[in-house]
Amino acid sequence: MSRLDLSSASPLGDARFRDVATAHAPFRLGRLILWAVILLVAANFAWIVAHNENFGWPVVIAHFFDPTVISGLYVSLGLTVVAMAIGTVLGLVLAIARMSKDGLANSFASLFIWFFRGTPLLVQLIFWYNLSTLFPRLSISIPFGPTLASWDTNSVITPMTAAIVGLALNEAAYMAEIIRGGLLSVDRGQTETAEAFGMTRARALWRIIIPQAMRSIVPPTGNQLISMIKATSLVSVIAMADLLYSVQSIYNRTFEIIPMLLVAVIWYLLITSVLNVGQSYIEAYYGRSERRNRTADKPAPVGAAVQEASH
Amino acid sequence: MSAAQTLAPLVRARDVHKSFDQLEVLKGIDLDVLPGEVVVILGPSGSGKSTFLRCINHLEAINKGFIAVDGEQIGYRLRGDRLEKLSANGIARQRRKIGMVFQQFNLYPHMTVLQNIIEAPVGIHGESRQVATRNAMNLLERVGLSEKAGSYPRQLSGGQQQRVAIARALAIKPKLMLFDEPTSALDPELVGEVLATMRDLAKQGLTMIVVTHEIGFAREAADRVVFMDGGKIVEMGSPDDVIGNPQHPRTKAFLSRFL
Numbered sequence: 350m351s352r353l354d355l356s357s358a359s360p361l362g363d364a365r366f367r368d369v370a371t372a373h374a375p376f377r378l379g380r381l382i383l384w385a386v387i388l389l390v391a392a393n394f395a396w397i398v399a400h401n402e403n404f405g406w407p408v409v410i411a412h413f414f415d416p417t418v419i420s421g422l423y424v425s426l427g428l429t430v431v432a433m434a435i436g437t438v439l440g441l442v443l444a445i446a447r448m449s450k451d452g453l454a455n456s457f458a459s460l461f462i463w464f465f466r467g468t469p470l471l472v473q474l475i476f477w478y479n480l481s482t483l484f485p486r487l488s489i490s491i492p493f494g495p496t497l498a499s500w501d502t503n504s505v506i507t508p509m510t511a512a513i514v515g516l517a518l519n520e521a522a523y524m525a526e527i528i529r530g531g532l533l534s535v536d537r538g539q540t541e542t543a544e545a546f547g548m549t550r551a552r553a554l555w556r557i558i559i560p561q562a563m564r565s566i567v568p569p570t571g572n573q574l575i576s577m578i579k580a581t582s583l584v585s586v587i588a589m590a591d592l593l594y595s596v597q598s599i600y601n602r603t604f605e606i607i608p609m610l611l612v613a614v615i616w617y618l619l620i621t622s623v624l625n626v627g628q629s630y631i632e633a634y635y636g637r638s639e640r641r642n643r644t645a646d647k648p649a650p651v652g653a654a655v656q657e658a659s660h
Numbered sequence: 661m662s663a664a665q666t667l668a669p670l671v672r673a674r675d676v677h678k679s680f681d682q683l684e685v686l687k688g689i690d691l692d693v694l695p696g697e698v699v700v701i702l703g704p705s706g707s708g709k710s711t712f713l714r715c716i717n718h719l720e721a722i723n724k725g726f727i728a729v730d731g732e733q734i735g736y737r738l739r740g741d742r743l744e745k746l747s748a749n750g751i752a753r754q755r756r757k758i759g760m761v762f763q764q765f766n767l768y769p770h771m772t773v774l775q776n777i778i779e780a781p782v783g784i785h786g787e788s789r790q791v792a793t794r795n796a797m798n799l800l801e802r803v804g805l806s807e808k809a810g811s812y813p814r815q816l817s818g819g820q821q822q823r824v825a826i827a828r829a830l831a832i833k834p835k836l837m838l839f840d841e842p843t844s845a846l847d848p849e850l851v852g853e854v855l856a857t858m859r860d861l862a863k864q865g866l867t868m869i870v871v872t873h874e875i876g877f878a879r880e881a882a883d884r885v886v887f888m889d890g891g892k893i894v895e896m897g898s899p900d901d902v903i904g905n906p907q908h909p910r911t912k913a914f915l916s917r918f919l
């Protein structure tokens with residue numbers, strides 16, 4: 350008879366088949382050896398670096414919290430935050446303009462992105478810093494008409510404003526494309542649903558599209574932020590006293606080039622590590638609706654749901 | 661329906677034409693829908709059913725004729741003797757009394773069920789959060805999903821998602837509900853729960869235009885059945901007439917597949 354005997358098919362009844370609840374992790378000797386070798390090499394490398402006098406660790410430690418270094422650190426961080434904020438907001442505007450059916454907005458945004466992505470940031474910074482040689486005075490006026498207000502360019506464009514404008518406009522061009530990609534990744538049906546409910550364009554974007562686009566906007570934006578921190582070191586060429594500039598100003602006196610650069614390197618690494626942690630929290634936040642098992646079986650109390658709805 | 665026949669129609673469509681580039685999809689649709697009436701639109705794939713439904717709330721602009729809902733011409737306004745296109749905000753305002761349920765549910769995936777339902781009442785209709793939440797919980801109870809208020813759409817089955825989508829559309833207290841194949845994306849065993857919800861709404865006197873392939877639903881819940889083919893209405897009447905005793909050869913051919 351070909352009938353299956355169901356009782357012997359039970360995993361608990363057959364010696365060859367066991368309950369998976371009793372399973373153990375397999376012992377992997379190969380991986381263990383690999384780990385040991387890697388740890389050994391890493392420890393050895395760390396030992397060599399730590400005991401190499403040329404690295405000048407005592408100098409690194411002595412200058413790590415040097416007031417000049419700390420103030421340079423503040424400048425780098427401040428520049429990053431301000432330029433990134435302006436760049437993101439402007440990038441959003443450009444992304445929306447780029448996606449609009451309005452020919453004027455669309456071509457202006459395209460031109461902007463084309464120019465600022467197409468030229469080196471270093472050149473842009475020097476250009477902004479030397480704006481006064483091109484336009485000695487900046488003025489607000491009616492095209493071909495009377496002038497309403499006017500300033501001396503050198504009083505407006507300080508190293509600080511040149512750095513902010515340069516970094517922010519360049520960032521805006523990149524953020525525009527990142528944000529546009531994110532907006533395009535959202536299902537077309539979502540826009541349509543928002544429209545069918547009578548939402549205005551702006552509200553649909555703000556409440557429905559952007560929150561969903563964030564999942565694909567955040568990772569490349571984290572990348573941008575980290576590049577931005579390092580890009581702020583370029584402003585040392587326009588005499589902005591950022592982190593790199595301040596360690597340079599110290600080693601120009603003491604000639605302890607490598608130890609001072611190490612100070613800067615360690616600070617840059619510390620900042621990016623903090624940012625990485627921040628990024629993973631933000632990603633978890635925007636991915637919260639993806640976690641399938643959170644409330645699937647265990648109904649959330651209505652009180653909690655109401656509270657969540659008020660965000 | 662004899663009482664309803666004395667009322668002014670809620671939806672009036674006259675000679676509605678719609679083309680996508682060279683392709684003429686709607687070739688002169690005339691349809692009146694009375695308040696409280698349930699109209700089911702049947703027809704083969706590509707006959708223009710979804711397009712017609714999307715024209716009613718101006719998701720698609722029509723090329724000729726007019727559509728009016730609740731006494732307002734959709735997408736346009738009369739200024740003196742000139743017909744002018746409405747601004748985006750004007751169109752948004754007109755859409756606020758029309759609920760729509762989509763084949764693919766289209767719930768907002770980043771919001772919980774409750775947030776999905778109160779989004780429009782609070783954000784667009786200016787209801788207070790408390791009132792909207794209470795109303796939403798009542799609607800969830802009506803569609804049998806009270807315990808899912810805090811869940812995200814991905815944590816629900818297709819049938820549950822569609823019932824939430826129906827509750828979400830009802831939350832704006834629409835004068836008219838549009839359903840575009842609400843059960844076509846569902847596994848067969850989930851179709852029943854959605855149709856039951858819709859049958860309830862029909863009984864409660866909601867004005868509904870339903871595009872569906874569920875002949876059983878049309879027979880039971882429709883006041884009127886419209887059969888579309890090739891961008892035209894070829895037959896229209898009571899379910900008993902159109903489904904029970906079709907006259908047009910295209911209707912006969914279409915219905916024969918469901919026997």
Ligand SMILES: Nc1ncnc2c1ncn2[C@@H]1O[C@H](COP(=O)(O)OP(=O)(O)OP(=O)(O)O)[C@@H](O)[C@H]1O
Pocket residue numbers: 680683685703704705706707708709710711712
């Ligand atoms: N946005 C569009 N652009 C171009 N053609 C379109 C567009 N939308 C629909 N069409 C065409 O219009 C015709 C009618 O489409 P519609 O979706 O209204 O049919 P339907 O009756 O709803 O069919 P189904 O039962 O398959 O949903 C089809 O030939 C389709 O290819």
Ligand SMILES: [Mg+2]
Pocket residue numbers: 709710711840841
């Ligand atoms: Mg369709």
